[in-house]
Amino acid sequence: MNIVVCVKYVPDTQAERTFNASDNTTDRVNVDGLLSELDEYAVEEALKIVEAGEGVVTVVTVGPAQASDALKKALQMGADKAVHVIDDAIHGSDALATSLVLAKAIEKVGMPDLVLTGMSSTDGIMGVVPTMLAERLGLPAVTFASDLTVGADSVTARRDGDAASQTIEAALPALVSVTDQINEPRYPSFKGIMAAKKKPVETWGLADLGLSADEVGLDAAWTKVTAFEARPPRQQGTIVKDEGDGGGKLASFLAERKFI
Numbered sequence: 001m002n003i004v005v006c007v008k009y010v011p012d013t014q015a016e017r018t019f020n021a022s023d024n025t026t027d028r029v030n031v032d033g034l035l036s037e038l039d040e041y042a043v044e045e046a047l048k049i050v051e052a053g054e055g056v057v058t059v060v061t062v063g064p065a066q067a068s069d070a071l072k073k074a075l076q077m078g079a080d081k082a083v084h085v086i087d088d089a090i091h092g093s094d095a096l097a098t099s100l101v102l103a104k105a106i107e108k109v110g111m112p113d114l115v116l117t118g119m120s121s122t123d124g125i126m127g128v129v130p131t132m133l134a135e136r137l138g139l140p141a142v143t144f145a146s147d148l149t150v151g152a153d154s155v156t157a158r159r160d161g162d163a164a165s166q167t168i169e170a171a172l173p174a175l176v177s178v179t180d181q182i183n184e185p186r187y188p189s190f191k192g193i194m195a196a197k198k199k200p201v202e203t204w205g206l207a208d209l210g211l212s213a214d215e216v217g218l219d220a221a222w223t224k225v226t227a228f229e230a231r232p233p234r235q236q237g238t239i240v241k242d243e244g245d246g247g248g249k250l251a252s253f254l255a256e257r258k259f260i
Contacts, residue, residue: 001055001150003046004060004111004131005007006102007039007074010066010123017123023218024225025092026123028064035070038118040077040185041178047078048183049150056080058109060205076188083109087205092218093116094113095124099132104209106137114155115175117129119144130177140170146181 009019012032020027031073035043046057059074061067062085071082087107093101106115115137120127127143134141145157146165160181165217188196206213214220242250254260 001049001053002110003049003055003057003114003116004106004109004112005039005042005046005057005059005079006106006115006129007043007059007061007070008036008118008121008123009033009061009063009070010036010121013122018230018239019225019228021112023092024109024228029066032222033066033069035073036118036122037123038069038120038180040073040118041180041182042118043074043077044183044185045078045148045178047186058083058112060102060105060109061085062093062105063096064091068184071201072196075199075201076192077186078192079199081199082201084201085205085209086203087213089206089217092221093197093216094221094223095126095128095132096218096222097150097220099129099136101206101209101211101238102129102133103136103216104211105204106133108204108209110135111173113173114150115139115173117175119177119179127177130137132176134175137175139173139175141148141175141177142168142170143177145176145178146255148176148178157239 008047010033011028012034014031017031019025020025050057057070057079058081059079061070065086068084071084075082083105090101117130130143130167131141142155143155144159146160147158149156154169154171155176156167156169157176159168240246
């Protein structure tokens with residue numbers, strides 16, 4: 001089975017994240033980054049599917065030079081090859097443009113049997129790109145899968161909601177986004193780390209995908225950040241001594257701030 005996994009290089013959630021002062025876009029260069037944690041579940045699921053039978057796992061990312069670290073991690077986990085779409089004109093792209101670039105990259109790779117993604121990225125937390133990507137590729141979208149069974153010509157997924165679970169079936173080829181409940185991503189072994197150094201990584205620009213600069217980037221984005229400011233430092237809390245009226249003081253405190 002031929003599987004493509006879309007992954008994203010994101011700022012480390014433990015790092016000090018900020019925006020670029022020049023254009024109010026997320027700073028992805030001057031901050032520590034890594035493979036989005038939610039995308040690791042998609043990579044792991046692809047590897048499990050292939051290991052249960054046979055096939056090839058290709059990982060695709062769109063991002064700056066540092067995004068190669070996300071591909072490296074996926075290759076170390078066991079993916080077979082990778083594609084890095086990098087172009088200065090992509091900077092500032094929104095979800096619509098990102099889905100366009102990913103779709104063109106997947107078409108250039110060759111339409112796979114299955115496209116896997118995480119349920120969202122850990123920086124944007126939007127979760128709309130998988131569905132947009134499926135629409136552009138003309139594939140059925142099976143999103144937020146907590147369990148996945150892949151057959152010869154179809155996929156069956158379980159989607160767990162707050163009150164009930166749904167079972168969704170779609171014919172292959174299809175796109176599936178997975179949640180963090182679907183598996184436990186593996187850690188790269190020493191053998192996997194060494195093997196990753198020899199695996200092919202292709203680098204493509206917009207021209208390679210038949211796209212022009214005016215179709216992507218900040219100028220083509222439907223939404224923009226107009227202003228930002230640093231979060232103020234945390235203030236010391238108020239200590240209330242309970243002299244028999246602590247409950248009332250707590251209730252008043254919450255009521256003043258419209259919590260109750």
